[in-house]
Each structure stands twice: as structure tokens, then as C-alpha cells.
Amino acid sequence: MRSSSAASLLIAAASIAATSTLHAAANVTKGHGQADAEFKLDTIAPPATNDAATKATFTLVDGEKDRGSAELSVLNDGKVPTGDDQPRANFFFTQGSQGGRIAVDLGEETPIKSVDTYSWHNGSRGPQVYKLYAASGKAKDFNAAPKRDTDPKSVGWDLVAEVDTRVKDGNGGGQHAAEVTNQGGKVLGDYRYLLFDVEPTSKSDPFGNTFFSEIDVISSRGPAIERLKVAEKIVKEYKSKDGKFRYIINSTKAPELTDWSDKELVPVIQEWYPKLVELMPSQGYKAPDVVTFLYDPTIGPPAFAQGGQITLNAKWFAGELNREAKGATVHEMGHVVQNYWRASQTNRNPKPTPGWVTEGVCDYIRWFLYEPQSHGAGLGPDRAEKVNYDNSYRTTGNFLDWVVTSKDKDLMQKLNAAGREGKYEEGLWKEWTGKTLPELNTEWKEAIKAGKRVQK
Numbered sequence: 441m442r443s444s445s446a447a448s449l450l451i452a453a454a455s456i457a458a459t460s461t462l463h464a465a466a467n468v469t470k471g472h473g474q475a476d477a478e479f480k481l482d483t484i485a486p487p488a489t490n491d492a493a494t495k496a497t498f499t500l501v502d503g504e505k506d507r508g509s510a511e512l513s514v515l516n517d518g519k520v521p522t523g524d525d526q527p528r529a530n531f532f533f534t535q536g537s538q539g540g541r542i543a544v545d546l547g548e549e550t551p552i553k554s555v556d557t558y559s560w561h562n563g564s565r566g567p568q569v570y571k572l573y574a575a576s577g578k579a580k581d582f583n584a585a586p587k588r589d590t591d592p593k594s595v596g597w598d599l600v601a602e603v604d605t606r607v608k609d610g611n612g613g614g615q616h617a618a619e620v621t622n623q624g625g626k627v628l629g630d631y632r633y634l635l636f637d638v639e640p641t642s643k644s645d646p647f648g649n650t651f652f653s654e655i656d657v658i659s660s661r662g663p664a665i666e667r668l669k670v671a672e673k674i675v676k677e678y679k680s681k682d683g684k685f686r687y688i689i690n691s692t693k694a695p696e697l698t699d700w701s702d703k704e705l706v707p708v709i710q711e712w713y714p715k716l717v718e719l720m721p722s723q724g725y726k727a728p729d730v731v732t733f734l735y736d737p738t739i740g741p742p743a744f745a746q747g748g749q750i751t752l753n754a755k756w757f758a759g760e761l762n763r764e765a766k767g768a769t770v771h772e773m774g775h776v777v778q779n780y781w782r783a784s785q786t787n788r789n790p791k792p793t794p795g796w797v798t799e800g801v802c803d804y805i806r807w808f809l810y811e812p813q814s815h816g817a818g819l820g821p822d823r824a825e826k827v828n829y830d831n832s833y834r835t836t837g838n839f840l841d842w843v844v845t846s847k848d849k850d851l852m853q854k855l856n857a858a859g860r861e862g863k864y865e866e867g868l869w870k871e872w873t874g875k876t877l878p879e880l881n882t883e884w885k886e887a888i889k890a891g892k893r894v895q896k
């Protein structure tokens with residue numbers, strides 16, 4: 441599983457002396473790693489937001505933009521992608537093509553201190569391969585937009601550097617940056633125009649055209665450069681009242697939810713996690729004593745649990761703070777305590793617990809124990825013919841509450857122990873309640889029809 445918060449992993453950091461064919465003795469510094477969205481690489485600073493390129497004009501001179509690509513303006517907007525496969529946040533040449541040429545007009549002659557290019561993709565579209573040309577525009581035969589059949593050097597351009605950030609091992613995926621500078625801190629030259637002659641990272645791979653995220657041009661005239669800020673980590677830790685459990689809330693990617701979590705969500709967690717642990721014990725089982733709550737704005741479902749971690753959809757939560765947010769969290773804590781994943785570690789031939797049981801238990805907890813006042817899982821008489829015990833979520837929650845209150849008050853412990861140990865089977869219902877599952881279903885539906893399964 442990929443983790444976007446993985447520690448910065450530096451693979452290449454090299455200064456390559458320019459060859460004699462280059463006009464200036466340029467240095468190319470390379471950076472490559474798996475950092476967060478802000479390109480926090482060890483060798484090259486994050487992208488600038490007020491560099492000379494922000495006001496420059498970018499033009500496609502040769503080659504074709506991919507249909508999925510963003511416009512060229514994405515290269516100097518001071519913004520970078522938030523993930524490693526975001527076509528709409530990058531510029532890239534069309535699939536299967538051999539790249540092309542991009543011209544940059546800075547509007548005036550500029551003493552260029554460095555040119556920095558940033559790219560990001562999880563595969564072969566990550567690395568960068570290009571030649572950088574520069575021109576003052578003063579040459580008699582100057583051509584501001586030379587196609588690929590023309591050697592730029594023959595029409596007034598200097599070759600400044602050849603950049604290649606490909607790595608030997610792996611597919612090269614990750615964040616890449618290249619910085620072109622002169623020796624000893626001197627400027628590269630006084631130039632108004634730049635030309636990027638871009639090649640794919642592999643001539644045979646149709647997906648080898650680099651996802652370029654940002655291009656910066658730093659002038660020695662200033663201004664003082666401002667850079668994208670690397671997000672401050674917001675990780676808070678809480679303890680249960682009795683000190684047995686620790687809860688970690690990571691709102692780095694949703695700072696706006698930090699305060700709400702602290703004031704509103706943590707009290708619910710502190711009250712309910714120990715209750716759920718007590719509700720669902722089994723022999724030799726210890727529920728996770730550290731639970732991590734991670735806000736992530738990029739996931740699809742409202743929330744999901746894996747082991748001791750609950751991932752919360754930051755966008756969905758922001759819209760549900762006074763509605764479903766807390767209840768959804770209680771439901772996910774139910775999964776952490778259930779720990780049915782454990783069955784395969786403790787049982788050689790674990791029987792799978794059906795999904796309607798797993799989800800029904802967590803919705804029973806949520807709608808009948810945590811927030812019965814919401815009346816979220818009641819079933820009116822008209823529903824009797826339409827529902828079954830295994831409809832999952834809140835319908836099964838209603839069924840489980842009926843079994844608990846009318847047949848077996850210890851059902852939760854028994855059902856969860858069976859799931860956790862990989863021993864769930866339909867025959868257990870008769871053992872626990874004296875009735876088979878179909879018999880229970882019929883009786884429950886009669887209770888619904890009689891108006892006894894609404895939530896008052």
C-alpha cells in the first residue's frame with residue numbers, strides 16, 4: 441500500500457558538470473523522492489510562488505498536449521498537485537508522442553539565477569528528460585518558436601543544460617525536481633526567452649511523457665523568493681479517562697477540523713471506545729489500545745477502518761459535523777473493536793463472517809446504543825414485507841436490537857466472539873435463541889407489522 445505521508449526518501453542528489461557543448465557551465469542538481477504535495481525534497485527547495493516565471497507567457501511550440509492534461513498555465517500558477525497521479529494538475533505531452541517544445545517569454549531580459557522544474561507521477565511519467573535553451577532575442581536571425589526540425593542554436597538560442605532525472609532502479613516514480621544553475625553562484629545569463637525541448641522518459645513506453653507540475657525561473661534581481669509551505673503536521677494525542685487507551689487524531693490534511701475534533705469528537709471517542717470494548721469481549725482477546733483517526737480529503741467513502749486506524753473523509757465530515765459525523769465515527773470504532781480480521785491469525789480454517797453481520801453490528805451500536813434519539817433505524821409497519829434480517833446496516837441493526845431485547849441479551853458478545861474467532865455459522869442462532877434464522881426473521885417481521893420496531 442502506498443503512503444503519501446511516507447518519509448522523504450532521497451534517491452539521487454547529484455551535481456553534473458556541463459559538457460563543453462553547453463554555452464554556460466551549468467550545473468544540474470537533481471532531486472527525487474516520495475514527499476508530500478509540496479515537493480519537500482532534500483536537495484531542491486519547494487516551488488516558488490513569486491518567481492519570474494509567474495508572469496511569463498508559456499507557449500506550445502511543437503508537439504501536442506494530451507487530452508487529459510491541464511493547460512500550460514498550470515506550469516507557472518504556483519500550485520502543485522496533491523497526489524501522484526493527477527493529470528489535471530500537470531502538463532504533459534500526448535500519449536505515445538515523442539514530447540515537444542515549450543517556449544517561455546519572460547517579457548524582458550532577466551539575469552537568470554536558476555531554472556527549476558518539478559514533476560510528479562507514481563510511474564514512468566515522474567522523471568524529466570529535456571534540453572534547456574535560452575535566448576536574449578537580440579540575434580539577427582532569432583526565431584522565438586523553432587519547431588523540432590530546427591536546431592535552436594542555428595536561430596539565436598544557447599544550449600544551457602541537458603536534464604535527465606531518470607534513476608537506475610525501479611520505475612522512477614515519485615516526485616522529481618531539477619535545478620539548473622551556473623558555477624559559483626553566477627547567473628546563467630541575461631535572457632528573455634527559454635525553450636524546453638522535452639523528451640519522453642522512454643521512447644517505447646506510450647505513458648512515458650512527464651507530468652510537469654511547475655516551472656520556476658529565479659531572477660538575481662529579486663524579489664526575495666517565497667516558497668510553497670510544507671503543511672504543518674497536526675497530530676494530537678488523547679487518553680481514555682482510565683488511561684488504558686490512547687487516541688491519536690491526525691488532522692494535518694484537514695486543519696479546519698482540528699478544533700471540532702478536539703471539542704466535539706474526542707469526548708464521544710473517550711466515552712464510547714471503552715464502552716464498545718466492554719460490549720464485545722471474547723476469551724484471550726484484547727482490543728487495540730491505540731486508535732488512530734486520520735482525516736483524508738481524497739478518499740471516496742465517508743470513513744473506513746483498518747486494524748487500529750480509522751480514516752475519515754475530511755470533505756464529507758466537514759458537511760456532516762452536526763449530522764452524521766459522530767455516529768459514523770462510532771460505527772467505525774465498532775469495526776476496530778470487532779477485529780474480525782483477526783480470525784485468519786487465530787484460526788487455521790476461519791469461516792468468513794457475512795458482511796451483513798459485520799455492518800449490522802456496527803449500525804446496531806450506532807443507532808440503538810449511541811444515538812437512539814436520532815430514530816435512524818426504526819422500521820414502520822409498512823416496511824414489514826420489504827425487509828429481511830440480512831439487508832445489512834441499519835435494517836440488520838434493527839433485527840439485532842430485536843434479538844437482543846426479546847431473545848438473548850448476551851447476543852453481542854456471542855456474535856462478536858464467533859466473528860472474531862472465524863467460527864460464525866448460521867446454526868449458532870438456534871443455539872443462542874432456540875430459533876433458526878428464518879424463524880427469527882418471520883417473528884421479527886411480525887413485530888414490525890405490529891408497529892413494535894419503530895424507534896420512539
Ligand SMILES: [Zn+2]
Pocket residue numbers: 771772775798799802
Ligand atoms: Zn462499516
